[in-house]
Amino acid sequence: MSFTIQKVSAHAAVVRIGKALDFRNAAQFKSTCQNHIRAGVRHFVLDYSGTGILDSTGLGAVFSMYRQLTPLGGQVVFASVSRPVQVVVQLTRTYKVFRQFPSVESALQQINGSANASATPSSGSAGSA
């Protein structure tokens, strides 16, 4: 396992992927993320700085998270995408699904902005909780 998860708020977490997300650690990645989803995390920033390997199994696990979170109003975004990961993203056209940010900080700003926007009266969801 090379990834680590840091919860940065009640609903958001940063996953530092590390060297690889592939067939060797994809099951553990999925299981760990699911535990956080069960605990209420809805927004995941995947930090790919320094990641040398993202293979079909690893990408499959990321899509599994995406499918689980979308009906819950959550999201998965990519940050600091390394060259090897960028090639996979380009080849598989997954840039159409996962927004990319130059840094974890800019991704978190967007997530916080979305969370604040959805909590304003103009969004129509205020007071629903």
Place this chain on the structure above:
Amino acid sequence: MTSASFPPSRSTLHRFTDLDSVIDEVHGLFSHWQEAGTFEPPMSSFMLEVVKLAVHEWVANLVQHAQFGGTAPEIALSMWPGADRLRCTIEDNSQGFDLQRQLTLQTLHLTGQKPPERGRGLLMVMACTNDLSYTTTSEGRQRLEFWIDGADDDLCMTVPF
């Protein structure tokens, strides 16, 4: 085109025997090639990443599914870079499998109502390579051979996730 078209001095050949470490060894090898500028003519970083992905997916498939029938595993990776194309072969001493059947099964599964999380590796290999063949050599080894075209900078896969 046959391998006789490529002077042996321009090729690289590496053998791997430990399935537990082969993935790290393969990636270490690519990192070394990239840093050392091993290939002449130089390969674009895009071409190198595409061939690395194809090799990774194939070797990962071997690690997870290949039957070696009690013999010590051996995987041999060879590459012949050209001006705008690269030829790659991966030979192994496993019992092999029916590639076309597996590709058909993977495609069928993906077009089902609930696509599986896994089972796209071979389709990804097919999507990012050209002129791929999978044969058994006269010595009984399994041999994958493919080309990567350096001009395919806008290469896209249609493998659904």
